[in-house]
Amino acid sequence: MIDFFSPVKNGAPRKSPRPALAYRLPHLRRVAILFLLLLSFVAFGAEPEMLVAVEKRGDAFLVDATIAIPVPLRIAWAVLTDFDNMVGILSNLTLSRIIRRKGSSVFVMQEGTARYGIFSYAFASVREIQLEPMKRILAIQLTGNAKRFESEMELSETSKGTHLRYRAEVVPDSAISRTFGGPFIQHEVEEQFALMAAEMIRRKAQ
Template sequence: MKVAWGPVLLWPLVALAQPDAIRADVVRHGDIVMLNVEFAVAVPQALAWEVMTDFDHMTAFLPQLDESRAVVTSANHLEVHQRGHYSVVGLPFSYESVRDVSLQPMAEIRARTLEGNAGRMESICDLQQRGEQTVVKYRADWTPGSVWQAAIGTDFLKQQLVRQFDAMQQEMLRRKAHPNAPVPVP
């Protein structure tokens, strides 16, 4: 049996040639689910930051998010309340979370769950300007909050990550193309 190594060896080059490709990975380690996302988008870092921290308008561009609001607790610190829904094999589920969010302006967003039914999560999102693109790297450790959440497959979680970050990426590009347009009202 012959193995075609050409496509395998060229894959990293193809991924680099597509700046809007979102690479996501989900791995289970016991009770913890490790989530990783990386993508590059042709917008300034400040614009990527603006979208990724626009918690009060996220329902306008993130699918399955029904409510999102941020309360400033101190300089570069927020408490973010979110409520949303999703469907797994036709069964509807809803979630609520309150997260402590720490901001290192333009560079890093750290969040950890304070309360809610979505399970415990700690995440770090790094933003780096590389030429005319911003590279976004997101890493999270999630401990599901119920047996139902723990049963969700890694392929489904990966699809949801790609869907969420694609929506953010599209909002970044929309704002770049229409810098004076108002953010849609959620």
């Protein structure tokens, strides 16, 4: 997953002369992306089931998401841990690579641009990712402008494919995250899950 809460620069977004448009565009963009992904799911004869909830608690946002994907566990794991090729999976990444390995952990550097309606900002982060093969992925931000970012992904095999449970605790330090809060974070998580699910289904079809 992208650490989309860690911008390189932190500036306040410009005010739009038509405020309602700022809220309409993120929704339209998400609908367009999910529609295109739905077409790909139909083409491959499969569709994931996704549920994402975001709760604000003090300065932190708590993410709790589940996704059921009709692919074998080994394919889901391969996509989720394909850090060196993640640029080809997630559309708003420009760089993703493993810079170090230590035991069961990998250290991943990522850069890119997050967008929400008419707003965008560049981000960069380094995370330590602890891997428990085919079972769990723990991520902790080491550098980046987020005040705190930790996440856990649990994987389990079902009769229909793979079930993912994703939980994260984030204290953002970017203007766009603070301004739009929960809706922005939910939008990013949903979009990333949808893109990774599409890649899993594409690899299964191969």
